[in-house]
Amino acid sequence: MSVEIILLTKSRKYNNYCIAGVDLTSGKWIRLVSSQRDIHCAVPEVDLIYEDGSQAQILDVIRVELTKAVPLHFQPENHEYNSEYYWTKLRSSSLGEVVKLLEQHPDPYVFHNIDKRLLSSFVSGLSPSQHYSLKFIFVPRAVLSVERYEKIKYKISFSYNGVHYNDFSVTDEGYIRKYQSVGRFVLNNVGLVISLGEIFDMDQCHYKLVAAIIQ
Incomplete structure (x- = not known):
């Protein structure tokens, strides 16, 4: 097919x-x-x-x-x-x-709560109609934070439906490749595709990941 x-x-x-x-x-x-x-x-x-x-x-x-x-x-x-x-x-x-095309889950939050992660026990307890793992949102302003530890880490914070979300990890390499300096960068009028990841073994949580930043 x-x-x-x-x-x-x-x-x-x-x-x-x-x-x-x-x-x-x-x-x-x-x-x-x-x-x-x-x-x-x-x-x-x-x-x-x-x-x-x-x-x-x-x-x-x-x-x-x-x-x-x-x-x-x-x-x-x-x-x-x-x-x-x-x-x-x-x-x-x-x-x-x-x-115009996208049919989205009616959840007013980004995956059911205001945190950057969901307990796996919470996710497994949801009804089939509540399960979804991809969401597209448009935000007028987001802040990309670039931090350097053993390697560079990228986090993004933004507001959606009147709720502020902090420190979602960014996995869109194509977008963040140009940000190599440590600091905070304001992104105006961006589309964010957010994905719910696999279980992280250390805390048995599913993390919310920004899989694409589209301007």
């Missing part, structure tokens, strides 16, 4: 990629996952290469061959793609088209 989606995330996951987008037909989220369990079903970079040698980018409209739905209770949007076929770029899209 083929599907056409607007690509909205291209973030790092286990040295490969987390890829998700919006189905042009249904307006629903689809997260594309590989069959490679050793990399937690992340998408290898080679699968992002179109037949002409160029690489898939955020806001590309792409056609992908799917094999099956592989939902997890904390990531119900997951679909496994067929790696024997190239992805095909059909055209480019825009945030305006995304906003």
